[in-house]
Amino acid sequence: MADDITADVLPSDNPSSADGYVGDPAVREEWDARYSERGQLWSGQPNGALVAEVRDLAPGRVLDVGCGEGADAIWLARAGWDVTALEVSGVALGRAAAHARDAGVSVRWVHAGLAEAALPPDSFDLVSAQYPALPRTPDAAAERALLAAVAPGGVLLLVHHAGMEEHHGPHESGFDPADYVWPSTVAALLGDDWRVEVDEERPRVIPDGGAGAHHSHDVVLRARRLR
Structure with a gap:
């Protein structure tokens, strides 16, 4: 599978920089700046919804979308998954790759935006977007x-903060929920070749520390591709 990936794939021992980045440079710069403001942005723990939802899945090929500093990717690799992790921020990828080296696991790092990455279609047994x-x-x-x-038979797991997409207009920070993808916008595209297994709001398992800890509930969409 790795030979078919056309975006910038960075091995664990070479997190590299923006060379070969595929995507909107402004998005990369925005996230590089955000990560650069803190030595560690997230908690370093895998997301609770991911852990809960993959327990009954046999390890296979997984795409971790927006992998950040690598906690989910490393947890999945330790659990036996063949992990490809995608991220727009080179700063975050550098940290993720270093954490993976420390953990002794192998992950394919892809420095790209999701829509621009040209990842091989029908290829992942699990696509996780936390x-x-x-x-x-x-x-x-x-x-x-x-x-x-x-892939046919595979699972899409999309988790987001509950209630955010219901806000209308930009927040004081300039963030406008209407500008972003939410579980509902993905669910609206599911045809009869998909089966929704979970579509619910639930209390969030909140890790200690890290940005986003003030969000108390998740929206969880888990859907299986039938063919």
Whole structure:
């Protein structure tokens, strides 16, 4: 599978920089700046919804969308998954690769935006997107890229903060929920070749420390591709 990936794939011992990045440079710069503000942005623990939802899945090929500093990717690799982890921030990928080296696990790092990455279609037994900041476009490019990456029989797991998409208009920070992909926008594209296994709001398992700890509930969408 790795030979078919056309975006910038960075081995664990070479987190590298922006060379070969595929995607919007402004998005990369925004996230590089955010990660650079703190030595560690997230908790370093795997997301609770991911841990809960993959317990009954046999390890296979997984795509971790928006891998950040690598906690989910490393947890999946330790659990026996063949992990490809995608991230727009080179700063985050550098940290993730270092953490993976320390953990003694192998992960393929892809420095790209999801819609631009040209990942091999129908290739992943699990596509995990935990609280992703995926920009919405008129052609639903990010939503369709998520669905296209899942292999027949595979699972899409999309988790986001509950209630955020219900806000109308930009927040004081300039963040406008209407600009981003939410579980509901992905669910709207599911046809009869998909079976929704989970679509619910639930209390969030909140790790100690890290950004986003103030969000108390998740929306969890888990869907299986039938063919």
